[in-house]
Amino acid sequence: MKAVDVRALGGPEVLELVDAPVPVPGPGEVLVRVHAVGINAADWKLRAGAIDGLGAEPPFRLGLDFSGVVEETGAEVFGLVMSRWGAYAEYVAVPSGMVAPKPAELDHVEAAALPTAALTASQALADVRSGQRVLIHAAAGGVGHVAVQIAKARGAHVIGTARAANHDFLRALGADELIDHTAVDFTTTVSDVDVVFDLVGGEYGRRSLEALKPDGVLIDAQGNDASEDPRYRRFYVQPSGADLAGAARGIRVHVSQVLPLQDAVKAHELGESGRVRGKIVLTV
Template sequence: MTTQPSGSTAPPDTRSTPPPVPDLIRAGVVTRFGGPEVLRTVRLPRPVRAPGHALVRVHAASVNQGETKIRRGLVPELGSPPFVLGSDLSGTVVEAEPNGRFRVGDEVYGIHFIGTYAEIVSVPEASLAARPATVDHPTAAALPVAARTALIAVVEYADLRAGQRILIHAAAGGVGHLAVQLARQRGAYVLGTARAAHHRFLRDLGVHEPVDYTRTDFRSVARDVDVVLDLVGGDYGRLSLDALRPDGLLLGAALDPGVTEPEAHRRGRRYRWLGGTRLTAPLDTIRELVDAGQLSVHVERTYPLSELAAAHARADTGRVTGKLVVTIDDVPAAGGAA
């Protein structure tokens, strides 16, 4: 079952009464900064809904590279352990702001930077949107951070046009495989870096030229491209300037982008980092694309919350195809699920 937030042209109200909210909830906690082994599933008092928030029963979350960095202590300004990790969610509203955007029973997805590996979470209404109706909760949970980043890069920052050429590094990963689809929709010519084992996947997504970065210097294949979306960082940032046409645009997403705006400017290229953009406005667009069959997220594997450390260990390999999902409860695919 999927419903729209109140205030929209809603279909008939078929919401069922959600089960009672427990006093103790299960949550995936970072006990200290470190490897996947620092993650523990514990029981915590259920959170109280904050003003302007909706209390959401989380059915599924996903693993983003950002969370592996927070877990390792690379973003210490977000707080000291112990804390609940997790940024994406797909779930059901169990307590709503009076006269707010959502009602109890609404099915939502969204981004809440710390705390979605939990059965219940209090989330600002502005960080939530109605979830796509055509996919199940685990699939919806794989979308928010990765698809938002891909959309902002390809559509908002690059404003990619038909006939332009884009090079996407880590094209088989969470952000990359969604960016490929968005770039193709805009009529661009797409080059993407990945190991040979991923080239079939890339071609199926629509990549015109997969580049095996383990055998080929991508700069020997990608020349005079209009845009590079660098999802690897480090040396790739500086080297990617060589692949751009004069005044071409490099978009960096990694914590260590390996290049600065003045450096790009000196080389006659433009550079932008993808952080700090509007929080959730793209969630409505992403839902529309998914429900129209124009954007599809690939889930490599789904892990139960009790295997959160295994999910993070897999993410740490840097070899994931698409996304990893963590299911928080036993709620199966919702009505209308693909």
Template sequence: MLAITQTRFGGPEVLDIVEVDKPRPGVGEILVRVAATSVNPADWKVRAGLVDGLGTPPLTLGFDVSGIVEELGPGVDRFGVGDAVYGMVLGGAYAEYVVAQPHTLAPKPRTIDHAHAAALPSAALTAWQALAAIGAGQRILVHAAAGGVGHLAVQIANHRGAYVIGTARSANHDYLRELGVAELIDYTTADFGTLVRDVDIVLDLIGGAYGSRSAATLRPDGRLIDTQGSDAGADPRYERFYAEPSGVSLREIATMVERGSLRVTIDQVLPLAEVATAHQLSESGRVRGKIVLAPWNPPV
């Protein structure tokens, strides 16, 4: 099969198309034929060696998958061959086939195609799990509200009755209002730290110096949930957050999608062969929603 691998850390140019053996599922594993995958910030950070996500090269990136169950390993009875599934895997989805653990997968939402399903897992799980405790009437500030995680987080928070404040470029404001954001701040022209107060939760999807500035907007008993690493680690309200693969959560997310309460935005769909371009776009920080990658021979 064809796959994208890298033999060293570096820029997008280290990503190569190679022919490798088709994997076989072991005990308790599932082989999925990849219909689509998507790009997350973690992908290019692992590629560059900025975070230790998959060990040392050679390695194949790709944490999101939507596709068709091709083969079941011994002991698997949760899915059947031919089932349409989606999920968050521990690397390897930049390929025609990927091996996954059953607990990381869920049935693909029936109302969307594989491209949109592939855009969901990592981003939606981050938003879903990070905001598990949010309730009606709470005030939440979401940074990078139009991004992959952000645009899902604002919908989940709004659905649960929260008052949503978002930071984003003005070009994304109308789009975010449609998703339920009540108050918008253009971070290129205004300082959210002087405009926002008494927030119950900050979902910081940017990190760095945004941490301490965000902490200043919180209530004394508020929470600062950071997904990137920031300068607010000493604040007792600070929480460094990591999403966990969960088929259970993905089933709940799928229900929300099928009911029309959650929609995922695709910025672009590119061939997997153009993964380097996709990484460059992701690194630019100017993506609305997600970039999706289509493999060479996707299942029909």
């Protein structure tokens, strides 16, 4: 089968299209013929060695999010796989508990764009209540635009930081207030927030504390500089087919670019630009 592997850490150019054996599913796993693969920020961070993951040095294969067909049954599924040998390939072996039936209203490209975004947003915002003020950083990104919808569905007043070009897009998804972070310091325009969902990281942590209520919570999905504050909570997504089936229900996912698997280098270059609205997907 064709696959895209990482043989050395580095820039997008280290992604290599290779011939690889079809994986043999182990106990409790299913073999999925991949139709599409969602691109995530974790992919280029793992590729560059910027975060720990996969439990090993190269070689390894990226690809958390996928949509495809279970080879033995023909059932259409989608899911999130955390493995040294990910979904940038024609086939992936994945524990059956990490996949869910693909919603009939989604094609494989849309389904592949959803797992990490839907699980991250729904799990991180699980305690959001009606009437709360929720600030979402990078609201137009892959996770952010899904988080806007989930927070709004739970009755929150949703505030997002995003470039002005993305404001109409986010209003259509339910955002109540929007801040152009390239033109305005959000700490001067928003306050009394119950929940901050930080999808940027770095120095956004301490700055976000200025907008947060004394009893609020800062949910950090990227790694920021506010970890000493008692309101800080570090978040890591937990793969679950059951959670995914519920989290993806009713979500509109925006796919900005669809590229073939062999263009994984270009997909990473686009993703790392920080200018992508929604998600990038590779088709297999």
